[in-house]
Amino acid sequence: VQVPGEVRVIPLAGIPAIGAGDDLAGELLVAAARVGGFADGDVLVVAHKVVSKAEGATVDLSDVVPSERAREIAGGTRDPRVVEVVLAEASEVVRRRGAFVVAETRHGFVCASAGVDASNASRLGEVVLLPRDPDASARAIRGAIEAATQRSVAVVVSDSFGRAWRRGSVDVAVGVAGLSPLLDLAGERDANGYELRTTKIAIADELASAAELALGKTRGIPAAIVRGVATGGDGRARDLVIPRERDLFR
Amino acid sequence: VQVPGEVRVIPLAGIPAIGAGDDLAGELLVAAARVGGFADGDVLVVAHKVVSKAEGATVDLSDVVPSERAREIAGGTRDPRVVEVVLAEASEVVRRRGAFVVAETRHGFVCASAGVDASNASRLGEVVLLPRDPDASARAIRGAIEAATQRSVAVVVSDSFGRAWRRGSVDVAVGVAGLSPLLDLAGERDANGYELRTTKIAIADELASAAELALGKTRGIPAAIVRGVATGGDGRARDLVIPRERDLFR
Numbered sequence: 001v002q003v004p005g006e007v008r009v010i011p012l013a014g015i016p017a018i019g020a021g022d023d024l025a026g027e028l029l030v031a032a033a034r035v036g037g038f039a040d041g042d043v044l045v046v047a048h049k050v051v052s053k054a055e056g057a058t059v060d061l062s063d064v065v066p067s068e069r070a071r072e073i074a075g076g077t078r079d080p081r082v083v084e085v086v087l088a089e090a091s092e093v094v095r096r097r098g099a100f101v102v103a104e105t106r107h108g109f110v111c112a113s114a115g116v117d118a119s120n121a122s123r124l125g126e127v128v129l130l131p132r133d134p135d136a137s138a139r140a141i142r143g144a145i146e147a148a149t150q151r152s153v154a155v156v157v158s159d160s161f162g163r164a165w166r167r168g169s170v171d172v173a174v175g176v177a178g179l180s181p182l183l184d185l186a187g188e189r190d191a192n193g194y195e196l197r198t199t200k201i202a203i204a205d206e207l208a209s210a211a212e213l214a215l216g217k218t219r220g221i222p223a224a225i226v227r228g229v230a231t232g233g234d235g236r237a238r239d240l241v242i243p244r245e246r247d248l249f250r
Numbered sequence: 251v252q253v254p255g256e257v258r259v260i261p262l263a264g265i266p267a268i269g270a271g272d273d274l275a276g277e278l279l280v281a282a283a284r285v286g287g288f289a290d291g292d293v294l295v296v297a298h299k300v301v302s303k304a305e306g307a308t309v310d311l312s313d314v315v316p317s318e319r320a321r322e323i324a325g326g327t328r329d330p331r332v333v334e335v336v337l338a339e340a341s342e343v344v345r346r347r348g349a350f351v352v353a354e355t356r357h358g359f360v361c362a363s364a365g366v367d368a369s370n371a372s373r374l375g376e377v378v379l380l381p382r383d384p385d386a387s388a389r390a391i392r393g394a395i396e397a398a399t400q401r402s403v404a405v406v407v408s409d410s411f412g413r414a415w416r417r418g419s420v421d422v423a424v425g426v427a428g429l430s431p432l433l434d435l436a437g438e439r440d441a442n443g444y445e446l447r448t449t450k451i452a453i454a455d456e457l458a459s460a461a462e463l464a465l466g467k468t469r470g471i472p473a474a475i476v477r478g479v480a481t482g483g484d485g486r487a488r489d490l491v492i493p494r495e496r497d498l499f500r
Contacts, residue, residue, distance in 0.1 A: 004471065007464045009257035009478075095498040102498065110415040119449070160451070164414040164499035165360040166422070166490050168432045168452030170459070182418045199369070201410070201462070202418030209420070210460035212451070213479045214257045221254065228259075229463045240416050248345040248352065249414035249499055 007228040010035050011214040011221045018222075020056035025144035028223055035225070038151040043226040044141070045211035048159045048174055049117060049128050050222040051137045057129040059085050061121060074099050082118045085127055089114035094250065102162075105130060108241040109174060110250075111161045131157065134175025135236040142177040154178035154231055158208035164249060171212035173204035173237050180233030181205070181240050202240055203231065257478040260285050261464040261471045268472075270306035275394035278473055285475070288401040293476040294391070295461035298409045298424055299367060299378050300472040301387045307379040309335050311371060324349050332368045335377055339364035344500065352412075355380060358491040359424060360500075361411045381407065384425025385486040392427040404428035404481055408458035414499060421462035423454035423487050430483030431455070431490050452490060453481065 012031035018024055028046065032038055052058060066080035070087055074080035078099035087093075090103035094110055103114040107130065115130035131137040138155040145153055157175030162168075173181055181204030211224040244250055262281035268274055278296065282288055302308060316330035320337055324330035328349035337343075340353035344360055353364040357380065365380035381387040388405040395403055407425030412418075423431055431454030461474040494500055 004261050004263055004464070004469065006261070007259035007460070009259070009460070011254050011256070013254055097498060160449075163452075165492055165497060166452060166455065167492050168450040168455070168490065170420075170452050170455050172416070199410075200418040202413075202416060202420050203463070205416070205418070205420050206459040206463055209456040210257070210259070210463055213453070213456055213460055213476070214254070219254065226463070240418065242415055242417050247415060248347060 005228050007210070007226065009210050009214040010225040010227060012223040012225065013219075013221050015050070015220075015222055018050045018053045020053065020058070022054050024050060024054040025141050025148075028141065029145060029148055031223070032145075032225065038145060038149050038153050038225065039227060040152045041227070041229075041231075042151065043154045043156060043179065043207050043229060043231060044145065045156045045158050045171075045208055045215075045224050045226060046138075046141065047171075047215060047222040048130060048134065048157050051134070051141075051157050051175075052117075052128045052131050055131055055137065057131050058126045059129065060126050061085075062125060073101065079118070079121060082113075082116065082121055082127055085118075085129070086113045086116045089116055089129060107134065107174070108238055109161075111159070115159060115174070117159075130159065130174060135177065135238070136175075138175040138177035138237075152178070156204050156207050156211070157237075158211060160212070170205075171208040171215075172202075173208045173240065176204050176235060176237050178234060179204065179231040180235040181237055182235070183231075203229070204237065204240065207231075255478050257460070257476065259460050259464040260475040260477060262473040262475065263469075263471050265300070265470075265472055268300045268303045270303065270308070272304050274300060274304040275391050275398075278391065279395060279398055281473070282395075282475065288395060288399050288403050288475065289477060290402045291477070291479075291481070292401065293404045293406060293429065293457050293479060293481060294395065295406045295408050295421075295458055295465075295474050295476060296388075296391065297421075297465060297472040298380060298384065298407050301384070301391075301407050301425075302367075302378045302381050305381055305387065307381050308376045309379065310376050311335075312375060323351065329368070329372060332363075332366065332371055332377055335368075335379070336363045336366045339366055339379060357384065357424070358488055359411075361409070365409060365424070367409075380409065380424060385427065385488070386425075388425040388427035388487075402428070406454050406457050406461075407487075408461060410462070420455075421458040421465075422452075423458045423490065426454050426485060426487050428484060429454065429481040430485040431487055432485070433481075453479070454487065454490065457481075 070084035
């Protein structure tokens with residue numbers, strides 16, 4: 001029996017709190033050096049929260065004046081300033097129940113609160129948005145790491161999304177660089193030699209979910225290296241969005 | 251900097267083709283022994299396809315007489331016998347476009363074709379269903395492994411599901427044993443000391459997705475060990491289902 005390789009998820013610890021203008025790629029390089037550095041073929045998964053903070057994609061709630069609609073939606077259950085930011089980030093509200101809003105973002109993602117991360121908003125006084133162009137964020141991090149290390153790496157920027165029909169969140173890809181987010185098995189043959197039907201695997205989302213197992217939410221570990229997964233191609237996270245006209249759930 | 255542990259995904263190779271009545275747990279033990287055996291805290295992820303085959307949860311298409319409705323839905327694009335099986339497995343058709351059916355299964359999962367796996371159906375002459383009670387399947391495998399090894403392991407039975415709004419499939423949990431499929435972060439504090447809002451992570455789904463990165467569809471590897479993830483509790487995959495009355499997308 002030929003034993004195939006393992007997949008390893010290597011958390012990158014020791015990254016300090018990131019603020020606007022900080023050199024996130026530099027911090028990722030320092031953290032990676034502690035665990036032996038990058039290898040060719042590595043996929044670096046970075047939680048969008050630190051990417052957004054480095055890019056200044058945050059909103060100071062003291063600067064926000066909620067609209068009448070935001071106040072209505074917030075009811076008594078949510079900070080109307082947070083709802084105002086959600087509405088500003090939403091290109092379309094897809095579903096709403098009370099102050100809980102599922103919306104399409106300008107990137108085309110459908111997710112809770114249009115991707116606005118309001119955990120601890122009331123105490124921190126700010127909310128974190130998705131990066132303006134998460135694929136560009138991933139490309140910039142990839143470029144800096146490849147320039148510094150001469151290693152070929154891919155980058156996934158991740159966020160925690162809820163799902164239709166299933167409880168709980170899983171991490172998915174909101175930005176990618178250096179890989180195709182969909183692995184197309186069409187034409188490949190399974191172990192019995194039969195051709196598989198057209199089957200696309202959202203490998204970038206699975207990479208994000210695998211990384212989340214090592215990130216955790218409570219340990220201040222915003223990034224992980226996934227090693228041992230054969231990726232290829234080049235694409236953007238938007239490739240993961242079902243076009244509106246083909247979407248049965250819009 | 252304290253370097254936290256890695257997560258490892260260890261594929262279990264060399265498992266022969268599984269048929270009805272075969273000792274799947276025995277084969278998993280043999281395969282695991284090749285990679286050093288199970289350790290306490292391991293999560294064994296097994297693709298539902300081999301579980302269903304071992305349990306005889308397959309349908310020989312030559313035994314199926316399609317109804318008029320199945321013929322209508324199949325149109326000219328799909329084997330009407332496969333559609334007949336899909337309708338039989340569905341407790342409710344949630345959405346349909348042509349012969350593409352999204353349905354609720356008797357377990358409560360909402361997925362394409364009510365979980366009926368018809369890849370290669372026309373050549374193999376059979377389709378593979380979801381296990382009748384995937385949590386019970388997981389419990390049985392877990393019991394056999396713990397009895398043989400004296401190790402404390404959890405088991406996840408996985409399937410590839412499409413998603414609303416996002417292209418491509420990801421592996422999720424359809425059966426679990428020895429872990430809670432939802433990790434509840436309520437009351438935990440993040441790295442800045444702030445209490446997190448109620449946040450549930452669908453850790454069983456993330457474990458399934460992580461395992462899929464090592465399984466692949468084309469290599470005949472139906473199971474993997476995920477090592478290094480702190481799991482706890484005890485639950486069932488049904489805990490992952492959003493109750494119908496609270497589901498915004500039904």
